[in-house]
Every structure is written in structure tokens, then in C-alpha cells.
Amino acid sequence: GAGVSQSPSNKVTEKGKDVELRCDPISGHTALYWYRQSLGQGLEFLIYFQGNSAPDKSGLPSDRFSAERTGGSVSTLTIQRTQQEDSAVYLCASSATGVSYNEQFFGPGTRLTVL
Amino acid sequence: AQSVTQPDIHITVSEGASLELRCNYSYGATPYLFWYVQSPGQGLQLLLKYFSGDTLVQGIKGFEAEFKRSQSSFNLRKPSVHWSDAAEYFCAVGGNNDYKLSFGAGTTVTVRA
Numbered sequence: 381g382a383g384v385s386q387s388p389s390n391k392v393t394e395k396g397k398d399v400e401l402r403c404d405p406i407s408g409h410t411a412l413y414w415y416r417q418s419l420g421q422g423l424e425f426l427i428y429f430q431g432n433s434a435p436d437k438s439g440l441p442s443d444r445f446s447a448e449r450t451g452g453s454v455s456t457l458t459i460q461r462t463q464q465e466d467s468a469v470y471l472c473a474s475s476a477t478g479v480s481y482n483e484q485f486f487g488p489g490t491r492l493t494v495l
Numbered sequence: 496a497q498s499v500t501q502p503d504i505h506i507t508v509s510e511g512a513s514l515e516l517r518c519n520y521s522y523g524a525t526p527y528l529f530w531y532v533q534s535p536g537q538g539l540q541l542l543l544k545y546f547s548g549d550t551l552v553q554g555i556k557g558f559e560a561e562f563k564r565s566q567s568s569f570n571l572r573k574p575s576v577h578w579s580d581a582a583e584y585f586c587a588v589g590g591n592n593d594y595k596l597s598f599g600a601g602t603t604v605t606v607r608a
Contacts, residue, residue: 384538411594422499422585422600423539436595471538479594486531486538 382406384487386472392493393462401457401490405474412455413484414447417469426470429455462494497522499586501599508576509607516571516602518586528569529587529596530560539585545569556580581606 385404393399405412414426425439429449440446444462449455459466469491473484500519508514520526527546531539543554550562560571569586583603587596 415598420504420600422501423587423598425595425597428594430594473539479591483541483544484539484596486540488536488538 384472384474384485386470386487386490388490389488390491390493392495394495395464396461398458398460399462399492401459401470401492403455403457403472403474403487405453405455405472406485407453409474409476409485410452411475411477411482412449413473413475414455414457415471415473416441417471417489419468423471426457459492462492464494467492467494497526497588497590497597499588499597499599501584501586501602503602504600505603505605507605507607510578511575514571514573514576514580514604516584516586516604518569518571518599519567520569520586520588521567522588522590524590527589527591527593528560528562529589530554530558530569530571531585531587531598532556533583533585533601535582542571542584576604576606578606578608580604 387402412429415423427447428436431452432449444460447457469489471489473486475482475484498521529544530542533539542558545552545562558573583601585601586599589596
């Protein structure tokens with residue numbers, strides 16, 4: 381069956397531009413997560429969705445970062461006025477429900493490079 | 496606060512040799528523990544998980560891990576590595592009714608012929 385998909389796979393942008401990263405979770409999964417993986421770092425939690433609601437946005441690094449989820453499915457992570465320190469791999473994961481004993485299934489990630 | 500420490504940034508092992516990756520966690524309640532593997536350009540794949548019961552858990556690809564509460568550890572092992580095991584390995588901790596997982600910084604495994 382289809383797994384988690386993310387687009388684009390790679391994005392190169394200039395400092396100051398806005399970018400949108402898309403995540404298509406596994407059908408029927410109510411929980412969706414965004415993580416950031418910087419070079420040599422582990423996964424940094426950004427935001428968690430349960431359905432279309434985001435009960436935990438605590439990991440978003442600044443107000444330049446925002447995310448939404450529509451129809452309990454697709455999610456978009458938007459970074460405004462990108463900075464070089466935003467360069468990283470952005471990973472999306474989904475799980476059947478929002479409890480940690482449910483396996484999180486990860487997408488392949490979007491590699492963002494800010495020049 | 497929950498956290499995970501993977502003390503080894505990089506491990507090199509010969510093909511056919513055994514492998515052990517260390518993971519120490521800090522969690523205020525009963526932990527749920529996970530090991531994920533990430534191959535180059537790929538997302539993370541779950542190798543195994545521990546929730547309760549037998550402290551030695553078996554996973555995919557011939558991996559196993561042992562939960563030791565007294566040492567706050569959840570080390571991953573494989574008796575004989577294959578070249579295809581070269582990847583980055585992440586340990587993670589969560590808990591009951593806790594949606595969030597905390598990940599370690601990862602251990603990169605290189606397999607030499």
C-alpha cells in the first residue's frame with residue numbers, strides 16, 4: 381500500500397523567499413508529525429496534528445514557521461522569509477492514532493537548501 | 496523531560512562481525528522504546544519496539560534489543576552484519592498516551608568488506 385509521501389524531494393531557495401513543503405500521510409491515519417533533521421543532529425520535533433487540529437506547535441522554531449492540515453489528510457509546512465539556518469531535511473510522519481505506541485511511518489523527507 | 500543519548504556518533508564494523516549500538520534514555524514514567532533505521536535518501540523505518548513484557552525484543556532484519564530498566568538502556572544488537580546494514584540508526588522514547596517521541600542524535604554505521 382501507499383506510504384507517506386512528501387514533495388518536493390529537494391528544494392533550493394534563496395534567502396528571504398517563502399517555501400511550502402507538502403506531506404501526504406497514509407490514508408486513515410489521524411496523527412501527523414513534522415520533524416526537522418539537521419546535519420549531524422537527531423530529529424527535532426516541530427508540530428503534531430490530530431485530525432486537522434494542532435494541539436502541539438511547541439517545536440516550531442519561530443513565527444516564520446507555520447503548518448496546516450486539511451481534510452484530516454494533506455499537511456503543508458510553510459517557512460516564510462527563509463534563512464540559511466533553515467536548511468535541513470524536513471520529515472513528515474503519520475500514525476494511526478496519536479499515541480506513541482502506534483508506529484510512526486515516515487516519508488522520505490524534503491531536503492531544503494537555503495542559499 | 497524526556498531525552499535519548501546515543502553515545503556513539505559513528506561505528507565501523509566488518510561484514511560478518513557483531514554490532515551493538517548503545518542507547519540511554521531519560522523518561523519520567525514507563526518508557527516505550529523504539530529503534531529506527533534510515534538508509535541514505537530514505538525515511539526512517541521501524542526496526543523494533545518495546546512496550547512491556549519480555550525485555551529482549553526481536554525486530555526485522557535480524558536485529559534485537561534489550562531493555563534494562565536499571566541502566567536506563569535499550570541497546571540494539573545484530574550477531575552478524577551485512578553490507579546492507581550500513582545506515583544511520585536512531586533510538587527514540589515515548590510513553591503511554593504520549594504522542595511525542597524524542598529521538599537521539601543517531602549512530603552512523605559503516606560496514607567494511
